[in-house]
Amino acid sequence: MNNQPVLDVSQLKTYFYLGENRVAKAVDNISFSIFPGETVALVGESGSGKSITALSIMQLINKPGRIVDGTITMNDQKLLELKPKQMTNIRGNDIAMIFQEPMTALNPVYTIGSQITEILRKHKKMNKKDAHQEAIELLKVVGIPRPKEILKEYPHQLSGGMRQRVMIAMAISCEPQLLIADEPTTALDVTIQAQILDLMAEMQKKFQMSLLLITHDLGVVYEYTDRVMVMYGGQIVEQAATKELLKLTKHPYTQGLLASLPNLDEDVERLGTIKGTVPPAYSFPHGCRFSSRCPYVMEKCTQSNPELREYDTGHFVRCYLYENGGSIK
Amino acid sequence: MYQYIIRRILVFIPMLLALSIIVFGLAKAAPGDPLSGKIVDPNIDLAVYEQQREALGLNKSIPVQYFNWASSVARGDFGESIAYKGRSVQSLITERIVNTLYLGLVALGITLVVAIPIGIYSARNPYSPLDYGATTFGFFGLATPNFFFGLVAIYLLSINLGWFPAQGTTSSTGLSGFAEFKDRIHHMVLPGLTLGLAGTATYMRYMRSEVLDVLGSDYIRTAKAKGMSDRNVLYKHTLRNAMIPIITLMGFEFGALLSGAIITEQVFNFPGLGTLFLSSITNHDYPVIMAIALLLGVAILIGNLLADIFYSIVDPRIRYD
Secondary structure, eight states, X not given: OOSSOSEEEEEEEEEEEEETTEEEEEEEEEEEEEOTTOEEEEEOOTTSSHHHHHHHHXXXXXXXXXXXXXXXXXXXXXXXXXXXXXXXXXXXXXXXXXXXXXXXXXXXXXXXXXXXXXXXHHHSOOOHHHHHHHHHHHHHHTTOSSHHHHHTSOGGGSOHHHHHHHHHHHHHXXXXXXXXEESTTTTSOHHHHHHHHHHHHHHHHHHTOEEEEEESOHHHHHHHOSEEEEEETTEEEEEEEHHHHHHSOOSXXXXXXXXXXXXXXXXXXXXXXOSSOOOOTTSOOSSSTTTTTOTTOOGGGGTSOOOOEEEETTEEEOOGGGTTSOOOO | OHHHHHHHXXXXXXXXXXXXXHHHHHHHHSSOOTTSSSOOOTTSOHHHHHHHHHHHTTTSOHHHHHHHHHHHHHTTOOOBOSSSTTOBHHHHHHHHHHHHHHHHHHHHHHHHHHHHHHHXXXXXXXXXXXXXXXXXXXXXXXHSOHHHHHHHHIIIIXXXXXXXXXXXXXXXXXXXXXXXXXXXXXXXXXXXXXXXXXXXXXXXXXXXHHHHHHHTSHHHHHHHHTTOOHHHIIIIIIHHHHHHHHHHHHHHHHHHHHHHHHHHHHHTTOOSHHHHHHHHHHTTOHHHHHHHHHHHHHHHHHHHHHHHHHHHXXXXXXXXX
């Protein structure tokens, strides 16, 4: 693996200013790198800050949210220092993004063709005719039958799976170095989910992209990703190579996530759950943010928030349990 | 599509029939007739009034009167005005309708030119000083009655400042060409503003909420994620979607402008359809009342039909088959 990361995020903070002195720290001091050709999973419950992290990279945070601090570096370019107009040349071109809801992610009043060609014309400076030709090729690549006719159709005439294929076609159209997929299959039928994920894996190989896959499906994580980052309360709580993380799970939160999955080998009455819900981002507990739900909570946990530390090679955990060579189980 | 339009136009006929019955019934329900309420001229024998009533058919039963009126309208004859003796209803209306249409166009023009850009600005900069200003103006515009705003406008801009004429459509008949056009526009500004006020406020509010809504939608985020420029996101991806509900509003506006003109024209003593309609009502001039009522009905129906047609052009999800 190349040592120069495609994307480097360092100490990123994205806060939402909700008024009355309430600040939601949706992303709070996150650092990570993504290397060429790598597939990285970003895992966590709803409200853990996964999507906000992705949107922060794209700089698509809407008010009252704001990127408060940190650096995002891509090809030695500090993205947060770019002017808004320069950033439009990065989006869709160097970093592309696919969203969760294919049903609403395409503009209902324009044809598929119009929506694919506009990105080609913007970033690749193609003329109308070439862009049209290229759009047909792209639709073929993502496995859409009758591409010529589909270009003339409107989003409402396509199924959810087809629309997500169109989204992928748009995302890969400018051969980005990084593709961010924010729960790309959550809204799709189970049978279509695997097709779309396989297609993304295929595209990733073909165009040698890096992929940041946001998901809460640990099955998907196991099958498709090289490395996992687990997010909780706007912070990364555990990070490791996929196989390592799933086998030698360290953080109690990650263990809770895994325990909530059905396992065919074991006969259990009830699946495991993590008690409680993610606390709102404007009122995290003092100390470790997971302390209010953690089964192993100690006094220390409620007093200060542990650092993200490397306990095994490449295996980072934010938990006091492992501080003095300790372990659980 | 064409079949749909033809079907819609055919539906006009029973609707207009129902409308005419209601309007005729209401007009007749008002006490008095064209010959009552006048100062009795001592030189005219009361029997002459009765003869006149007989001649005009006012003594027949109301259904018979309606049937007589309807059957001549079906033949394309709207009859003669009772108040303006010897003048056909058609000639009276064609003389006035041009003024009202121009007034309506000016009002609509002011509405769109003011409301849409401000609405878009407000949506893009919500809770900014200008947005608050526009919101305040919006509620002011919606809450102020037409006639009151007209009177205040006359008092301030016409009587005190003398910028605009207070009434009529032209100041002299001797003008021609561009000078005449300028003079007519000059006369149209105050009534146009007055007539357009409520519409401006409404459109501004609608435009703001629609654009705000669309800007928050997933496909706008997609467009931004593709690296589209702010201009492209606004003019291509946002506006067309935001205009869809505005088109419905415009359909109603067609009829609303004509009927709103009734009061505005009265305030500015503007010789349009509205003043004719009001004077016809006080004169019990049934043929004119009925003709104008039908015209307003047709205007509203056509406005809605046009809105539906534009709908299907702007929004591909709508198909009329």
